[in-house]
Amino acid sequence: MAGASKETFSLLEPMSFRNESKEVIDFIAEYYQNIEKFPVQSQVQPGYLSAMLPDSAPYYPESLQVILKDVNDCILPGLTHWQSPNFFGYFNINASTAGFLGEMLCSGFNVVGFSWFSSPAATELESIVIDWMGNLLKLPSSFLFSGTGGGVLHGTTCEAAVCILAAARDKALKQLGGWENITKLVVYASDQTHFTFQKAAKLVGIPPSNFRLVETHSSTGFSMSPKQVSLAIEHDIKSGLVPLFLVGTIGTTATGAVDPIEELGKIARKYELWFHIDAAYAGSACICPEFRPYLDGVELANSISMNPHKWFLTNMDCCCLWLKEPKFLIDSLSSDPEYLRSNASESKGVIDYKDWQIALSRRFKALKLWIVMRRHGLANLMYHIRSDINMAKRFEEFVAKDERFEIVAPRKFALVCFRLKPKEDVEGNELNRKLLEVINSSGRALVSQAVAGGVYFIRCAIGTTLTEERHVDALWKLIQEKAQSLLMAKI
Amino acid sequence: MAGASKETFSLLEPMSFRNESKEVIDFIAEYYQNIEKFPVQSQVQPGYLSAMLPDSAPYYPESLQVILKDVNDCILPGLTHWQSPNFFGYFNINASTAGFLGEMLCSGFNVVGFSWFSSPAATELESIVIDWMGNLLKLPSSFLFSGTGGGVLHGTTCEAAVCILAAARDKALKQLGGWENITKLVVYASDQTHFTFQKAAKLVGIPPSNFRLVETHSSTGFSMSPKQVSLAIEHDIKSGLVPLFLVGTIGTTATGAVDPIEELGKIARKYELWFHIDAAYAGSACICPEFRPYLDGVELANSISMNPHKWFLTNMDCCCLWLKEPKFLIDSLSSDPEYLRSNASESKGVIDYKDWQIALSRRFKALKLWIVMRRHGLANLMYHIRSDINMAKRFEEFVAKDERFEIVAPRKFALVCFRLKPKEDVEGNELNRKLLEVINSSGRALVSQAVAGGVYFIRCAIGTTLTEERHVDALWKLIQEKAQSLLMAKI
Known part of the structure; x- marks a missing residue:
């Protein structure tokens, strides 16, 4: 037993570090490649994971292949995909290749x-x-x-x-x-x-x-x-x-x-x-x-x-x-x-x-911020901010043009706050709560909500690193479609 | 200008993510390969880095090659190498391939x-x-x-x-x-x-x-x-x-x-x-x-x-x-x-x-702990702990056998606390402070210090993930050599 466990015991050997790390890089690259295929909001039910995993850690080592299969089969379905270009909730958490490289160096040096x-x-x-x-x-x-x-x-x-x-x-x-x-x-x-x-x-x-x-x-x-x-x-x-x-x-x-x-x-x-x-x-x-x-x-x-x-x-x-x-x-x-x-x-x-x-x-968090600034340069960082704000303006215009909706608060950055105008017979907060729920449960996009001045509204925060105009357009189409169904049902 | 910056603007594109990440993996693997060549304790002087880097972020993007060259030339010399097998200071912070893989997935999903x-x-x-x-x-x-x-x-x-x-x-x-x-x-x-x-x-x-x-x-x-x-x-x-x-x-x-x-x-x-x-x-x-x-x-x-x-x-x-x-x-x-x-x-x-x-x-820190437990298994995790403790016992025996030294506190785990016995004419705390300094400034190993019951002593915490018996033996040899010089100088 001691011999058997020692045989597979390669804690930080450079060659296996290199090979296994590259396998995970491929896994993550493929995840980004396919990220639009996942429902943005995870569709799992509470407790789903304990039904899939054992109650305790294994006695003997498992291979990376077995572990990555579990990441694929058990973890990915339970993620709400913050890096999806169709994620418009909360405030976006922008990953980037440069940020990732900095994280790797930080974790690798581990000082x-x-x-x-x-x-x-x-x-x-x-x-x-x-x-x-x-x-x-x-x-x-x-x-x-x-x-x-x-x-x-x-x-x-x-x-x-x-x-x-x-x-x-x-x-x-x-x-x-x-x-x-x-x-x-x-x-x-x-x-x-x-x-x-x-x-x-x-x-x-x-x-x-x-x-x-x-x-x-x-x-x-x-x-x-x-x-x-x-x-x-x-x-x-x-x-x-x-x-x-x-x-x-x-x-x-x-x-x-x-x-x-x-x-x-x-x-x-x-x-x-x-x-x-x-x-x-x-x-x-x-x-x-x-x-x-x-x-x-x-x-x-x-x-x-x-x-x-x-x-x-x-x-x-x-x-x-x-x-x-x-x-x-x-x-x-x-x-x-x-x-x-x-x-x-x-x-x-x-x-x-x-x-x-x-x-x-x-x-050593400074590494990633340093690499982000150098790999992109101020020029591209400004471009990135402005591009998100332009997409937000585009979305804002969509909302403004549709008389069923209203903008709830002035847009200053890349966040658009809007709601379905309340109808006489339907309380506005309830109506928009339902709209939010049907949008998110569709899996096609994720938005979030807030309350200001007693008014409940929907927040569309643009954008993740991968968001392009086509995603914003698709979001608006989805919102219109779901709003239509809701308003029809209410008539 | 806007066009030029857009051209190189590949924030999270899967192919460049894959290529650039693998380049960094090779860089880190090489770092582990060569880690014993670096002085464990950094030899730089305060302010060294600001003399090497510009005062502000660049306007245009820089290539990964340029950045990695700077990591090599400017950052590595300023690291005190916690993953060096000759690092025996504080408590060790064990990196492992498995832990690193988990960190990558955490940073990649960025949820x-x-x-x-x-x-x-x-x-x-x-x-x-x-x-x-x-x-x-x-x-x-x-x-x-x-x-x-x-x-x-x-x-x-x-x-x-x-x-x-x-x-x-x-x-x-x-x-x-x-x-x-x-x-x-x-x-x-x-x-x-x-x-x-x-x-x-x-x-x-x-x-x-x-x-x-x-x-x-x-x-x-x-x-x-x-x-x-x-x-x-x-x-x-x-x-x-x-x-x-x-x-x-x-x-x-x-x-x-x-x-x-x-x-x-x-x-x-x-x-x-x-x-x-x-x-x-x-x-x-x-x-x-x-x-x-x-x-x-x-x-x-x-x-x-x-x-x-x-x-x-x-x-x-x-x-x-x-x-x-x-x-x-x-x-x-x-x-x-x-x-x-x-x-x-x-x-x-x-x-x-x-x-x-x-x-x-x-x-999403759970990923790394999960992968650490699975990739190693309880068997190897216990082997790792016991191996470190056995190396600490070995070091403890070295100290006990040399009558110039004494063990200051009972060893329970992989930490050995010892000091040079004070001589009549030399205050023990001062003597051991000097010993610590000459060991660390040699760059060949790093130990740290503490005080308990008013007694200053040296701590040898074994081991980093890469530490083997030969490193412990070399540490003891270094300590004996430096102690000998110190004691000779005092005569």
């Missing part, structure tokens, strides 16, 4: 860059690419390492939110002179801000009752009202609370709305709040000069984040966070156990990214 | 399984593999989905710690009836517990002054004293504080010590604390029957975590967390915005893993 010492290239490349990305967005030098700030790659916006909320919290608690003041700290956002900020605020110990959701309205395109924010802050101050943190969004999840960054920034300055800009989705668009004005006022923020894993062709996961004063992050998150010390860290001349994030361990 | 609906296979496979892993560890059914518990894959132990501390906190605050009680909550660990728990406790808003570090001693192998824990708890109760959370470790970072799980569990029961077991490193060894006894008493814990990315051949990052009552995690972390709803979620019959972790987005 842990928690400190400069533990793999200098991981730390240094990260600092360089975060400046590159900041330069593409024309961020003020106060956010860049080449200026007076700096940044870090997190996995997700939520991770960034937890870290900066903790930094803001600890800065405030130090000023207030005691941890018991944690229950006085207040966070401000709009009812359109991503829920992740509520989750993060609660995670860092700020009472959920101290999270203010400023109401938005369709009349202002669901953007945050600076006046309402000021009123809320004034009210809290009068109640003896301590306004701590304000988040503004560029491209909200539900409708792609943009909060008035400059005005919010002034309020944050006036009341000494930490002002964060969440540009997770639409930040990518700001590399194009025509969209850069949405970032105007960014110089008034303390921090800003955006997700290259959404619209910037960078495979999951990757979130850029820039800060004007990284020292507050480090003050809050650093630790210095003997087993992680190095001469380099003690000289204080280097960055130890473990002190910029939640976890100690970290993947 | 986001935040809810069951958003990619059912991602959720279902995760629940299945976490049960598989639990079965390999012979965890009680109270921790398994097939029983009454359940689990989730996080990235790191710190992420798991934040989530379970938040769950324990919110459970307690509910009982205590108000958020202001957060300043009364107390967490217990030993001075050998990984610092990540202190960081996590502070992150979730527990005052740092409420973190108790119970002192350990060399006489008990640096394991936590149940008596000291009880005393600390009693003292806090008398002071009006609320004992919340106790963490026990199987395989501490500094010395690989094992805390007395059963006794600690009984204390936690008595005082109604949440008891967590951190088996990040040594959990993997417990798949072997001879090491499973270290887990005895696990049935008294509320949660347990271990990291397959350490010693279980699973490329970064992967941390298994099991809980007896996942509902407390979900109560603390769940949220339900309209834009993420689905019929499946509303039926409550499915798992939405977004409510089991910090972030919304998540990678």
Whole structure:
């Protein structure tokens, strides 16, 4: 037995690594080749997989062929295909060959860059690419390492939110002179801000009752009202609370709305709040000069984040966070156990990214963002953004031309929010819920939904890396077809 | 220009995906082939990389060949090579072909399984593999989905710690009836517990002054004293504080010590604390029957975590967390915005893993753990663990036989803690610091250091996936050679 198991025991031998990896590359290439043949939304029922797989791991090794057959037969049917060109749900998560290559190198080297010492290239490349990305967005030098700030790659916006909320919290608690003041700290956002900020605020110990959701309205395109924010802050101050943190969004999840960054920034300055800009989705668009004005006022923020894993062709996961004063992050998150010390860290001349994030361990994510920027170049990255936005305009025109439908919120980027106009006899929300369901269960395309101002609507987020005009046209045809059936049934 | 950029614009075209990916596979295979030729510890100086790379991203695309040349010329020299067979630092992060294949599939599919609906296979496979892993560890059914518990894959132990501390906190605050009680909550660990728990406790808003570090001693192998824990708890109760959370470790970072799980569990029961077991490193060894006894008493814990990315051949990052009552995690972390709803979620019959972790987005990490278990099989996984431990025993014998050295803490797994015995005229800590430095700066091997009971020592953690006996023998030869020079210089 020991001999038998040793015989097949080739953990990381270069030749078998090469052969087996190439077999998987072929598998994935074939998946992309055939991706349109799969129903976009998985058609499986809950529990399908446990009926197909054994209850425990095998004692003896299985061949790659057997495993890939199972991936094909058991896993693919259970995927909702985010890389399908017919996927228009949530926000797209753009994979690209370049992003994939970077992920492979990251996984192949498998280094842990928690400190400069533990793999200098991981730390240094990260600092360089975060400046590159900041330069593409024309961020003020106060956010860049080449200026007076700096940044870090997190996995997700939520991770960034937890870290900066903790930094803001600890800065405030130090000023207030005691941890018991944690229950006085207040966070401000709009009812359109991503829920992740509520989750993060609660995670860092700020009472959920101290999270203010400023109401938005369709009349202002669901953007945050600076006046309402000021009123809320004034009210809290009068109640003896301590306004701590304000988040503004560029491209909200539900409708792609943009909060008035400059005005919010002034309020944050006036009341000494930490002002964060969440540009997770639409930040990518700001590399194009025509969209850069949405970032105007960014110089008034303390921090800003955006997700290259959404619209910037960078495979999951990757979130850029820039800060004007990284020292507050480090003050809050650093630790210095003997087993992680190095001469380099003690000289204080280097960055130890473990002190910029939640976890100690970290993947070498900078590689993929670096390769994405180099393999495509700014020219193609802008082309990619503009092409998606042009397709969204095309879709928007389809909707506008069909009087059974209406646009629910102004389109700014590549997200179109629409619904079937409610008929007298049918409640609009219910009607559109049904429309969504029949579209998605068809397997031909996937869209998602949201609510803003009490109105339920359908979101068409364009596009995945593989989406072309023909897919947008087919989506519209599908929607019309399903709407027709629904409206007919109602008559 | 627009035409030119479009011409080279092949974002995810299957044929170029295939060709470029295979080129990178060859690059990585060659890296493994030559890995022993690199100095293990990078020899670069801080700032080396910014001198080699431009200040901003290119406008036009660059070829893969140019990029790979830069990876070779600029990145490889800046890596500290965690996959080198001569890497004996920290805890090893075992890459394997199987783990790499799983990472490729994860990155290739690039789905986001935040809810069951958003990619059912991602959720279902995760629940299945976490049960598989639990079965390999012979965890009680109270921790398994097939029983009454359940689990989730996080990235790191710190992420798991934040989530379970938040769950324990919110459970307690509910009982205590108000958020202001957060300043009364107390967490217990030993001075050998990984610092990540202190960081996590502070992150979730527990005052740092409420973190108790119970002192350990060399006489008990640096394991936590149940008596000291009880005393600390009693003292806090008398002071009006609320004992919340106790963490026990199987395989501490500094010395690989094992805390007395059963006794600690009984204390936690008595005082109604949440008891967590951190088996990040040594959990993997417990798949072997001879090491499973270290887990005895696990049935008294509320949660347990271990990291397959350490010693279980699973490329970064992967941390298994099991809980007896996942509902407390979900109560603390769940949220339900309209834009993420689905019929499946509303039926409550499915798992939405977004409510089991910090972030919304998540990678399909289950694939790699699944493939690691299948491609190797339990037989080979046990062989791998035992082989590393046998090499550690061999190294331990080398040390024991050389009277200039001493073993600092009992070896339980594949970590050997040793030092040069202090001479009368030389302070031991300083002497061993120098020894560490000359070993690492030689580039021939990398070891790391720790302090326990005030004693500074060198840690030799065996082994990376590629480590063989000859590497261990060469390490010992290197250590003897460097020690000899140091001792000679001191005469």
